[in-house]
Amino acid sequence: xxxxxxxxxxxxxxxxxxxxxxxxxxxxxxxxxxxxxxxxxxxxxxxxxxxxxxxxxxxxxxxxxxxxxxxxxxxxxxxxxxxxxxxxxxxxxxxxxxxxxxxxxxxxxxxxxxxxxxxxxxxxxxxxxxxxxxxxxxxxxxxxxxxxxxxxxxxxxxxxxxxx
Amino acid sequence: xxxxxxxxxxxxxxxxxxxxxxxxxxxxxxxxxxxxxxxxxxxxxxxxxxxxxxxxxxxxxxxxxxxxxxxxxxxxxxxxxxxxxxxxxxxxxxxxxxxxxxxxxxxxxxxxxxxxxxxxxxxxxxxxxxxxxxxxxxxxxxxxxxxxxxxxxxxxxxxxxxxxxxxxxxxxxxxxxxxxxxxxxxxxxxxxxxxxxxxxxxxxxxxxxxxxxxxxxxxxxxxxxxxxxxxxxxxxxxxxxxxxxxxxxxxxxxxxxxxxxxxxxxxxxxxxxxxxxxxxxxxxxxxxxxxxxxxxxxxxxxxxxxxxxxxxxxxxxxxxxxxxxxxxxxxxxxxxxxxxxxxxxxxxxxxxxxxxxxxxxxxxxxxxxxxxxxxxxxxxxxxxxxxxxxxxxxxxxxxxxxxxxxxxxxxxxxxxxxxxxxxxxxxxxxxxxxxxxxxxxxxxxxxxxxxxxxxxxxxxxxxxxxxxxxxxxxxxxxxxxxxxxxxxxxxxxxxxxxxxxxxxxxxxxxxxxxxxxxxxxxxxxxxxxxxxxxxxxxxxxxxxxxxxxxxxxxxxxxxxxxxxxxxxxxxxxxxxxxxxxxxxxxxxxxxxxxxxxxxxxxxxxxxxxxxxxxxxxxxxxxxxxxxxxxxxxxxxxxxxxxxxxxxxxxxxxxxxxxxxxxxxxxxxxxxxxxxxxxxxxxxxxxxxxxxxxxxxxxxxxxxxxxxxxxxxxxxxxxxxxxxxxxxxxxxxxxxxxxxxxxx
Numbered sequence: 001x002x003x004x005x006x007x008x009x010x011x012x013x014x015x016x017x018x019x020x021x022x023x024x025x026x027x028x029x030x031x032x033x034x035x036x037x038x039x040x041x042x043x044x045x046x047x048x049x050x051x052x053x054x055x056x057x058x059x060x061x062x063x064x065x066x067x068x069x070x071x072x073x074x075x076x077x078x079x080x081x082x083x084x085x086x087x088x089x090x091x092x093x094x095x096x097x098x099x100x101x102x103x104x105x106x107x108x109x110x111x112x113x114x115x116x117x118x119x120x121x122x123x124x125x126x127x128x129x130x131x132x133x134x135x136x137x138x139x140x141x142x143x144x145x146x147x148x149x150x151x152x153x154x155x156x157x158x159x160x161x162x163x164x
Numbered sequence: 165x166x167x168x169x170x171x172x173x174x175x176x177x178x179x180x181x182x183x184x185x186x187x188x189x190x191x192x193x194x195x196x197x198x199x200x201x202x203x204x205x206x207x208x209x210x211x212x213x214x215x216x217x218x219x220x221x222x223x224x225x226x227x228x229x230x231x232x233x234x235x236x237x238x239x240x241x242x243x244x245x246x247x248x249x250x251x252x253x254x255x256x257x258x259x260x261x262x263x264x265x266x267x268x269x270x271x272x273x274x275x276x277x278x279x280x281x282x283x284x285x286x287x288x289x290x291x292x293x294x295x296x297x298x299x300x301x302x303x304x305x306x307x308x309x310x311x312x313x314x315x316x317x318x319x320x321x322x323x324x325x326x327x328x329x330x331x332x333x334x335x336x337x338x339x340x341x342x343x344x345x346x347x348x349x350x351x352x353x354x355x356x357x358x359x360x361x362x363x364x365x366x367x368x369x370x371x372x373x374x375x376x377x378x379x380x381x382x383x384x385x386x387x388x389x390x391x392x393x394x395x396x397x398x399x400x401x402x403x404x405x406x407x408x409x410x411x412x413x414x415x416x417x418x419x420x421x422x423x424x425x426x427x428x429x430x431x432x433x434x435x436x437x438x439x440x441x442x443x444x445x446x447x448x449x450x451x452x453x454x455x456x457x458x459x460x461x462x463x464x465x466x467x468x469x470x471x472x473x474x475x476x477x478x479x480x481x482x483x484x485x486x487x488x489x490x491x492x493x494x495x496x497x498x499x500x501x502x503x504x505x506x507x508x509x510x511x512x513x514x515x516x517x518x519x520x521x522x523x524x525x526x527x528x529x530x531x532x533x534x535x536x537x538x539x540x541x542x543x544x545x546x547x548x549x550x551x552x553x554x555x556x557x558x559x560x561x562x563x564x565x566x567x568x569x570x571x572x573x574x575x576x577x578x579x580x581x582x583x584x585x586x587x588x589x590x591x592x593x594x595x596x597x598x599x600x601x602x603x604x605x606x607x608x609x610x611x612x613x614x615x616x617x618x619x620x621x622x623x624x625x626x627x628x629x630x631x632x633x634x635x636x637x638x639x640x641x642x643x644x645x646x647x648x649x650x651x652x653x654x655x656x657x658x659x660x661x662x663x664x665x666x667x668x669x670x671x672x673x674x675x676x677x678x679x680x681x682x683x684x685x686x687x688x689x690x691x692x693x694x695x696x697x698x699x700x701x702x703x704x705x706x707x708x709x710x711x712x713x714x715x716x717x718x719x720x721x722x723x724x725x726x727x728x729x730x731x732x733x734x735x736x737x738x739x740x741x742x743x744x745x746x747x748x749x750x751x752x753x754x755x756x757x758x759x760x761x762x763x764x765x766x767x768x769x770x771x772x773x774x775x776x777x778x779x780x781x782x783x784x785x786x787x788x789x790x791x792x793x794x795x796x797x798x799x800x801x802x803x804x805x806x807x808x809x810x811x812x813x814x815x816x817x818x819x820x821x822x823x824x825x826x827x828x829x830x831x832x833x834x835x836x837x838x839x840x841x842x843x844x845x846x847x848x849x850x851x852x853x854x855x856x857x858x859x860x861x862x863x864x865x866x867x868x869x870x871x872x873x874x875x876x877x878x879x880x881x882x883x884x885x886x887x888x889x890x891x892x893x894x895x896x897x898x899x900x901x902x903x904x905x906x907x
Contacts, residue, residue: 033406136811
């Protein structure tokens with residue numbers, strides 16, 4: 001038995017320690033918002049946060065995630081304040097098409113904005129180029145990140161710089 | 165799917181006497197009663213098969229198409245809501261069940277008959293025929309960019325207008341006033357003179373008993389209040405919080421997981437499987453030999469896939485084990501040469517006398533182009549969850565043809581189609597791939613062997629190596645130029661024709677044309693790939709017209725424009741793209757600009773690409789797109805489909821190549837089948853023309869023009885003419901070369 005902390009909740013799970021976190025999240029924890037795309041950390045569909053940092057859960061053994069804070073797409077909205085600004089911006093910009101890659105895109109974008117609240121185009125390229133979107137939502141993803149940056153700045157109040 | 169082709173439909177229409185019809189959604193003898201148990205709760209009223217009303221006045225559109233990102237669910241709901249004068253904020257949708265009642269007879273009629281009017285008294289007979297024909301073919305297809313032009317125009321709008329008519333009549337009956345004195349607005353009926361009003365829901369039960377008009381009057385675009393506006397797509401909220409359910413997300417009690425491997429050389433059988441090679445691995449439940457594939461079922465997908473890697477399997481030989489990609493291209497060329505030598509060319513289009521014109525021409529331009537096989541690579545790999553219980557087979561998957569898949573599974577399992585219940589989910593990308601039922605059949609066959617539900621997931625490698633591929637092809641051209649540099653003859657020969665028929669045809673006024681093709685079969689399975697034959701022919705024809713323009717010493721935009729004097733609609737689209745791109749204005753050093761125009765699925769698209777060449781590598785910087793789909797029902801939907809189609813086509817043109825070695829696919833995953841990523845993605849601007857012409861599609865027409873626009877821009881920047889895709893095969897630092905062919 002191992003214990004995982006997922007979205008602030010403890011999960012007691014009976015799994016092989018070598019199993020990639022992705023499959024444990026989907027099959028044991030029932031959190032299917034995190035997606036399987038390639039299995040070799042090439043597409044980013046499986047992106048989740050480990051202690052706030054984006055990782056590819058398809059290549060991370062679950063044993064490496066024990067005693068860490070795991071956050072998935074199901075865990076970024078808050079009961080008190082509703083959707084995360086990135087989620088709201090994704091709706092405002094009508095980013096998703098098929099939507100399959102979007103959990104991973106959003107998790108990468110949330111991590112980017114946490115580290116850099118006002119990313120420029122090159123920052124966005126660097127943080128988001130690990131996430132493939134076959135529907136080609138890239139122009140809207142870029143706009144969505146800039147809009148989310150403005151939403152975050154508005155929340156934080158005056159004095160926060162932005163270049164979005 | 166294998167049983168269906170566009171031509172088969174046309175044949176069916178011809179057998180029926182070549183009937184011409186206008187689409188009508190409402191058949192006398194309303195089928196609403198038959199479908200109500202499938203789509204409605206007890207307190208809901210089904211007005212006709214396409215719409216139901218709840219007591220709280222929520223209107224639900226019943227949409228017989230899959231949602232794979234193209235926005236069909238939203239746009240079709242808008243089309244119904246518009247004619248119904250519904251309150252958009254209280255409109256929702258459900259996807260129609262995979263039942264024969266929802267076969268795409270409107271789509272069938274769109275294919276066979278177009279928009280020709282038809283006397284109302286014959287509608288029932290003709291509609292009955294088409295419904296029977298489509299049910300027979302188990303057609304419930306989302307593909308060919310047809311949802312809006314066929315189902316939307318012929319079913320959703322008509323159904324909305326007919327429902328409104330009976331709601332108004334029911335209100336008139338209830339209030340004892342003439343129906344002419346009533347108006348419909350925001351899901352309310354209002355009595356003009358008294359101002360009395362009530363919700364649609366309050367008349368729903370009575371309205372459902374009235375006979376609906378089969379040919380209600382539809383609105384003109386000037387009357388639209390919902391269509392033509394940028395409403396938010398209905399599926400977006402569930403796609404930002406992880407709650408949208410795709411095929412791969414199905415969860416059932418006691419479910420096990422399966423990994424599968426088919427023969428890497430297409431079409432060969434399993435010779436032997438050594439089950440003992442994995443029997444001691446953890447979580448393994450069963451190894452199943454499907455004859456053309458082997459599968460491992462385990463408690464978890466990871467366990468199943470690890471065991472499959474270890475499983476010792478031998479496949480029989482078919483004779484295709486020695487086939488190399490170079491053999492395939494060599495075969496194409498020799499078959500093309502033989503066809504000409506033997507006079508066995510298949511004529512695609514002919515006008516005037518091209519060979520005589522060429523024989524006396526003072527100047528002839530020739531070129532040969534080549535494109536590779538392509539895989540679809542949707543983000544969600546193929547998967548299906550199947551469960552046989554209580555004499556039924558339940559399936560959870562994402563498909564572009566739910567009814568067809570159910571029919572295939574019924575056939576394989578020898579079951580009645582009504583005992584196969586397919587729950588279609590969101591598709592994590594379709595692009596044509598999810599029109600082929602192989603993965604669903606596999607899952608059903610596995611489930612037939614075990615007493616529990618099975619979720620079959622293809623690995624990315626399996627997905628890429630067992631696809632149905634866009635064909636590789638070679639196309640060669642000869643053009644005669646007159647003394648003004650205008651083309652007087654156009655001769656084009658290519659290999660392998662699929663759909664749509666008109667893909668190789670050109671819009672330009674050239675008096676003498678001979679377009680012909682040669683079939684050259686290979687063992688590589690073929691499939692619909694976003695825009696199908698348009699995806700290659702636009703590259704061929706729009707590259708070659710560019711080459712002629714350059715050879716004639718003329719501007720590529722102006723040259724095309726001059727040759728479109730008989731095609732004013734094309735001209736306007738071309739002009740808009742050129743104008744918005746700043747065609748002719750200066751660009752930085754090492755930048756280039758290219759233009760292309762192509763009509764597909766009834767929609768004309770022109771694109772101007774701007775590229776920069778840096779150290780021999782091309783960087784697409786900007787794409788300006790002009791589009792005329794007749795009328796943009798959901799403008800932001802069209803813009804997003806143009807962006808999507810451009811990036812899909814740009815990815816293929818820059819990077820994509822499926823190649824064959826030892827009879828099998830070389831590429832396996834995204835490291836060797838490279839994708840365009842955000843850092844390579846150009847800025848895209850889309851400009852919409854509402855010409856008022858017949859409605860065209862949107863999901864595919866953004867793709868064809870981008871490959872030639874890109875190649876033409878590379879020529880402008882570097883002097884290198886790209887005649888073989890993908891562009892990544894070429895070294896663009898050798899800008900001194902006039903052209904470059906890859907050996």
